[in-house]
Amino acid sequence: MPQSATPFGPLDFQLVLLRRMADHQPALVDDARAELGVSLADMREANRRWQAMARSPRSHGALRRYRSVLGEPVATVRRRIGGLECEARQWPVPLWPGLRFEVLTAPGGGVWNEWLVRAPGAAGPVLRTAEDLVPWSCTVDEVARAFAPVRPLEGTAPTRWRLAFTPPGGRPCVAGFTWGLLQEVAYTGTAQ
Numbered sequence: 001m002p003q004s005a006t007p008f009g010p011l012d013f014q015l016v017l018l019r020r021m022a023d024h025q026p027a028l029v030d031d032a033r034a035e036l037g038v039s040l041a042d043m044r045e046a047n048r049r050w051q052a053m054a055r056s057p058r059s060h061g062a063l064r065r066y067r068s069v070l071g072e073p074v075a076t077v078r079r080r081i082g083g084l085e086c087e088a089r090q091w092p093v094p095l096w097p098g099l100r101f102e103v104l105t106a107p108g109g110g111v112w113n114e115w116l117v118r119a120p121g122a123a124g125p126v127l128r129t130a131e132d133l134v135p136w137s138c139t140v141d142e143v144a145r146a147f148a149p150v151r152p153l154e155g156t157a158p159t160r161w162r163l164a165f166t167p168p169g170g171r172p173c174v175a176g177f178t179w180g181l182l183q184e185v186a187y188t189g190t191a192q
Contacts, residue, residue, distance in 0.1 A: 008049055011036065013069050014095050015046035017116075017179050020159050024176065024183035025135050032095055062111040066091070066103055075120070079104070086112060090119075098122035099139070099181070114159070115180025117141060130167045133175060133185045140180050164188070 015038060022029040022043075033043060053065055066089075067073075073089035080086075085107065090100040096116065104113040117139055118124045125137045127146035140161050144150045153162040153174065161177040176184045 008046075008053065008069050010070055010091075010094070011038070012046040012049065013101075014093060015043045016050045017093075017101075018095075019043050019047040020157070020178045021181070021183060024178060028136055036095065061109065062114070063089075063103060063105055063109050066101075066114075070101070073103075074100070090117070092119070096136075096181075098124075102180075115140065115161075115177075117180060128168070130170050130173055130185055130187075133182060135183055136181055138182050140177050143175050143177075143182065 014036065015033075018029045018032055029043075033040065054062075070091040073091050075088075075090045077088050078085060079088050081104075086104050088102050088104050090102045093099055093101050093116065098119055099116045099122070100119045102113075102115060102117045103111055105111055118141070124139075124142050125132060125134070127133065127138060127142060133143065138146075140163065143163055143165075147163075147165040147167055150163040150165040153164055155161045155177075159179050161180065163175045163177075164172065165175070166172045172188045174186050174188055175182060176186070
């Protein structure tokens, strides 16, 4: 179990991810905490420590923080997004073996984005209808590809994203994500 005196590591980081997800999927978070063998207090303490590290005046930047907590990435790939070159660094997340935590960095190392993505070679879900959108089953990128065109909406917090789209033959809806993982889908209109 996480303790303030122990180094902050991958288990603690998973608790940080879960803490943000608890606002939308408390039952799934409770199940995940039980799987990890940690208490609600452990999750809150991990989040408190993470926030303290992120806000510390001695902080050496987000990328160094991720490396100190998660170790060296298992993959680093160059990626072009529009006209911009970046690097995508990925780490395994034991709680979700089919996913990786990805950090996108600009030239010079500034962090642009931090979220969960499908691990290379891992099969994602088949997404055809809104009913296929089960919490914790898919990522922002998977929903965007399956239901293109989508419209990105402003998230409700720095680690949250939202996509508006209309599934084939369905009603307009908005999918909400935390750390890049689907949390909920809300219908916003009538079927077309």
